[in-house]
Amino acid sequence: xxxxxxxxxxxxxxxxxxxxxxxxxxxxxxxxxxxxxxxxxxxxxxxxxxxxxxxxxxxxxxxxxxxxxxxxxxxxxxxxxxxxxxxxxxxxxxxxxxxxxxxxxxxxxxxxxxxxxxxxxxxxxxxxxxxxxxxxxxxxxxxxxxxxxxxxxxxxxxxxxxxxxxxxxxxxxxxxxxxxxxxxxxxxxxxxxxxxxxxxxxxxxxxxxxxxxxxxxxxxxxxxxxxxxxxxxxxxxxxxxxxxxxxxxxxxxxxxxxxxxxxxxxxxxxxxxxxxxxxxxxxxxxxxxxxxxxxxxxxxxxxxxxxxxxxxxxxxxxxxxxxxxxxxxxxxxxxxxxxxxxxxxxxxxxxxxxxxxxxxxxxxxxxxxxxxxxxxxxxxxxxxxxxxxxxxxxxxxxxxxxxxxxxxxxxxxxxxxxxxxxxxxxxxxxxxxxxxxxxxxxxxxxx
Numbered sequence: 001x002x003x004x005x006x007x008x009x010x011x012x013x014x015x016x017x018x019x020x021x022x023x024x025x026x027x028x029x030x031x032x033x034x035x036x037x038x039x040x041x042x043x044x045x046x047x048x049x050x051x052x053x054x055x056x057x058x059x060x061x062x063x064x065x066x067x068x069x070x071x072x073x074x075x076x077x078x079x080x081x082x083x084x085x086x087x088x089x090x091x092x093x094x095x096x097x098x099x100x101x102x103x104x105x106x107x108x109x110x111x112x113x114x115x116x117x118x119x120x121x122x123x124x125x126x127x128x129x130x131x132x133x134x135x136x137x138x139x140x141x142x143x144x145x146x147x148x149x150x151x152x153x154x155x156x157x158x159x160x161x162x163x164x165x166x167x168x169x170x171x172x173x174x175x176x177x178x179x180x181x182x183x184x185x186x187x188x189x190x191x192x193x194x195x196x197x198x199x200x201x202x203x204x205x206x207x208x209x210x211x212x213x214x215x216x217x218x219x220x221x222x223x224x225x226x227x228x229x230x231x232x233x234x235x236x237x238x239x240x241x242x243x244x245x246x247x248x249x250x251x252x253x254x255x256x257x258x259x260x261x262x263x264x265x266x267x268x269x270x271x272x273x274x275x276x277x278x279x280x281x282x283x284x285x286x287x288x289x290x291x292x293x294x295x296x297x298x299x300x301x302x303x304x305x306x307x308x309x310x311x312x313x314x315x316x317x318x319x320x321x322x323x324x325x326x327x328x329x330x331x332x333x334x335x336x337x338x339x340x341x342x343x344x345x346x347x348x349x350x351x352x353x354x355x356x357x358x359x360x361x362x363x364x365x366x367x368x369x370x371x372x373x374x375x376x377x378x379x380x381x382x383x384x385x386x387x388x389x390x391x392x393x394x395x396x397x398x399x400x401x402x403x404x405x406x407x408x409x410x411x412x413x414x415x416x417x418x419x420x421x422x423x424x425x426x427x428x429x430x431x432x433x434x435x436x437x438x439x440x441x442x443x444x445x446x447x
Contacts, residue, residue: 059093062086070106080110081120088128093257093287095319097326103128119148119155126158130165133329135358138162153182160191167359169390186215190224197232198361200391206232223253230262235393235425239269257287261295269427273303290316290333297341302430313341330354335366340431344373361387361397369400377407395421395428399436411443418443 066083073079084107091099107128110121126141139162145155156179163172176195179188193208209232213225226249233241246263253259264279280296297312316337323330330350338347347370355363368383384401388394402417418436427433 059086059090063090075113077110077114077118078120080106080113081118081124084110084121085124085127088124088131092131095287095289097322097328100128100132117148119145119152122148123152123154123158126155126162130158130161133165133331133358135162135165139166151182153179153185153188156182157187157191165358165360167361184211184215186212186217186221186225189215190228193228197235198390198392200393202232202236202393219253223249223256223259225249226252227256227258227262230259230266234262234265234269235395237423237425239266239427242266243270255282255286257283257289257292260286261292264295264299265427268299268430269425273299273430277303284312288315290319290331290337293319294333294337299430302434313337317342329357332362332366335363335370339366339370339373344370344375348374348376355383361390361392365394365397365400368404372400372404372407377404380404381408393424395425396432398424399428399432402436403439406439406443411446415440415443 063083063086066079066086069079070076070083084103084105087099087103087106090096091103103124107121107124110124111118114121122141122145126138126145129135129138129141138158142155142159142162145152146159149155156175160172160175160179163169163175173195176188176191180192182188189208189212193205193212196208197205206229209225209229213222213229216222216225226245230242230245230249233239233245243263243266246259246266249256249259250263260279260283264276264283267273267276267279277296277299280292280299283292284296293312293316297309297316300306300309300312316334320334320338323334330353332354335347335351335354338344338350348367351363351367351370355367364383365387368380368387371377371380371383381401381404384397384404387397388401398417398421402414402421405411405417406414418440421428421436422433422440425433
């Protein structure tokens with residue numbers, strides 16, 4: 001529920017600003033873990049904060065309470081939907097496929113009890129599908145939820161997530177704008193913030209995320225806002241502010257994996273890399289997700305700690321084996337890992353399948369990098385251009401395209417992208433940032 005000071009009028013003005021500047025609303029892995037904006041059926045669709053380690057204890061208590069409730073009320077569809085959604089929330093933190101399966105069982109039990117106009121289960125199934133990267137299924141469930149309750153903001157959050165990951169940015173804009181109009185709360189304002197960030201307007205993105213923080217009603221929402229305020233500061237080259245935002249968030253949620261990652265990046269940017277290793281290690285302990293494992297491994301590699309790096313890579317390879325066995329789509333972290341630390345040709349195969357199912361800009365970037373690493377630079381350039389088509393200020397995307405331009409012999413374009421990457425974030429990657437500087441030196445040394 002939004003706070004009293006959040007009046008409808010500012011949301012209407014914000015809608016005009018968005019449309020007048022042509023900004024498209026989009027969510028994705030740059031800021032939001034896929035499907036990460038959790039939706040609590042028990043609160044009539046009120047968006048909750050993203051799943052995080054700081055909320056894991058509360059999630060576990062919620063699961064236990066929901067299990068007790070379905071024992072008492074085995075024919076209550078809302079109770080089963082609550083249990084399913086709590087399990088989705090837990091699975092996003094643990095990346096446990098078995099928990100996802102339990103969530104689906106609970107949600108389908110709810111649907112069996114009430115097959116039509118079951119808003120709680122429809123939202124839960126949409127969130128589950130998004131968390132599993134099955135975005136066409138998520139889109140179907142989101143449409144079902146909107147049809148059931150057109151005035152429920154959470155339904156439009158699922159709708160926006162699905163449209164975005166499917167590369168349908170205009171439709172995503174409309175869904176998020178509807179969500180803001182219905183309730184300008186922490187969740188919808190965070191989406192609006194990310195929308196303008198994707199267009200490269202970090203100042204407006206920061207202002208909107210500050211509004212999201214002020215509107216936050218739960219520790220998870222506050223942790224989420226501090227995480228992304230830290231990220232926005234780092235994207236502007238302000239490592240000190242990034243560190244301060246992460247520290248402020250961690251004072252409220254000391255075990256939040258996203259905040260630990262944010263502080264690790266800020267510490268690495270200030271050359272406090274051993275402390276960054278400690279933060280990444282804590283993030284992995286809290287939530288062994290691929291993004292944290294890969295970041296820790298590559299940071300260790302940059303420090304010359306090859307054995308420690310290989311330990312993280314071994315876990316990533318084990319996770320990839322499980323992914324293939326479950327026939328789940330590859331995420332960008334898995335593609336990047338395979339391209340840089342495995343077989344680039346296989347990374348191309350993974351990326352081809354991923355972009356067919358999820359033509360989102362981050363997937364186009366991963367596809368571009370896999371093609372480049374496999375020596376297919378002409379094809380890679382088209383994908384890199386697609387990744388930057390919205391104007392996103394991503395140092396990594398720019399570095400990737402710069403390296404591709406350099407491989408194609410276009411040193412002017414390569415210099416532009418590499419310089420922009422380092423200007424955006426001088427410490428954007430422990431391995432690639434030094435490579436970007438070395439590439440610029442080679443360009444300068446070329447007669």
